[in-house]
Amino acid sequence: MSRIVFVHGSFVPEEEARISLFDRGFLFGDAVYEVTAVIDGRMIDNDLHLARFARSLKEMNIPLALSLDRIVSIQLELIERNDLQHGTVYLQVSRGEADRDFLYSDKMEPKLVGFTQAKRLTGTAAQRDGISVDLAPDQRWQRRDIKTAMLLAQVMAKQAARARGFDDVWLVEDGLVTEGASSTAHIITADRRILTRPASRATLPGCTQRAVARLCAEQGLLFEERAFTPEEAQGAAEAFQTSASSLVMPVVRIADKSIGDGKPGPMTRHLQTLYLEAAGVKA
Structure with missing residues (x-):
């Protein structure tokens, strides 16, 4: 089965995932990310990771309309849909999409993507x-x-x-x-x-x-x-x-x-x- 990823509000097979050429994360690295470990199907220290995620977004002046509870639900659904037992859940929020310009508008819509990666973390x-x-x-x-x-x-x-x-x-x-x-x-x-x-x-x-x-x-x-x-x-x-x-x-x-x-x-x-x-x- 194809891995399911989260892109801009939807869960889709990874082959169907698309990110704009004009995404500022792609053009400038203008994005924040976070990685949470998954062991035996459970996220480890996720509260600490989401607190850091929120802080990084604030420091970058990137607003995020989604609540942390909604982000957790996205993480959990990614884990469930991909039957992930051991590995990581990756989240990334870019400032949004616009024609290439060093300056950005405060009205840009941030873009959230997420995916899982299977990897043995213990007993290696x-x-x-x-x-x-x-x-x-x-x-x-x-x-x-x-x-x-x-x-x-x-x-x-x-x-x-x-x-x-x-x-x-x-x-x-x-x-x-x-x-x-x-x-x-x-x-x-x-x-x-x-x-x-x-x-x-x-x-x-x-x-x-x-x-x-x-x-x-x-x-x-x-x-x-x-x-x-x-x-x-x-x-x-x-x-x-x-x-x-x-x-x-x-x-x-x-x-x-x-x-x-x-x-x-x-x-x-x-x-x-x-x-x-x-x-x-x-x-």
């Missing part, structure tokens, strides 16, 4: 064994706190890292790690402190990061929002990254340095278990 080799990440200069724009569809810098960084034999890449600016190209970077120090960048315009506020921070508070684990250098990261006891599609992902090598003994550490394993249990998933 990467989750079990960990991944390697390269380090690369952060060449993105200055409003990284907005989840826009302008992802060329991330695409290029990930592609270069893959060509160098790495699974992913962390970005560096002014001598400090900002975040992963599509994830939040974390390290664990020898005295068991979990470090990650504080919220600012330099990084995207991570939804999975927030969920992990909440779990750490509940468990009495030391979660500290502080920037760290690449050298601190390479000398850390453990490292991991978080995102909707990678959940809590162990990082066992950063550039040319193995982290710890080159295997996922005990605190990272504990956090993986805590996160899945909180999500109602058997670890």
Whole structure:
């Protein structure tokens, strides 16, 4: 059966989906997106993702006539129509359609599209064994706190890292790690402190990061929002990254340095278990 997608108010087979040549998301990257994980047919941390979605739209001055409840119903229908058990639900809102012009009218009608992608998120080799990440200069724009569809810098960084034999890449600016190209970077120090960048315009506020921070508070684990250098990261006891599609992902090598003994550490394993249990998933 063909995958069913949502385009401008209708559920249609993906072969029938059409987006205008003059859509500003296509012409300028003038769009906001969000991705929610689906495990065992259920969305994970969707309230956090929709809150970030709404914030990004507000920061971009893109109005959305649909309520968040209606968006949830669209997500659920996409999951049901595609019988999605494991994967993600993608949403994107562009400012709308108009002849190409850098300036836009406040009367434009935003366009919402959505689709599912089947993907195993738990029990993968990467989750079990960990991944390697390269380090690369952060060449993105200055409003990284907005989840826009302008992802060329991330695409290029990930592609270069893959060509160098790495699974992913962390970005560096002014001598400090900002975040992963599509994830939040974390390290664990020898005295068991979990470090990650504080919220600012330099990084995207991570939804999975927030969920992990909440779990750490509940468990009495030391979660500290502080920037760290690449050298601190390479000398850390453990490292991991978080995102909707990678959940809590162990990082066992950063550039040319193995982290710890080159295997996922005990605190990272504990956090993986805590996160899945909180999500109602058997670890």
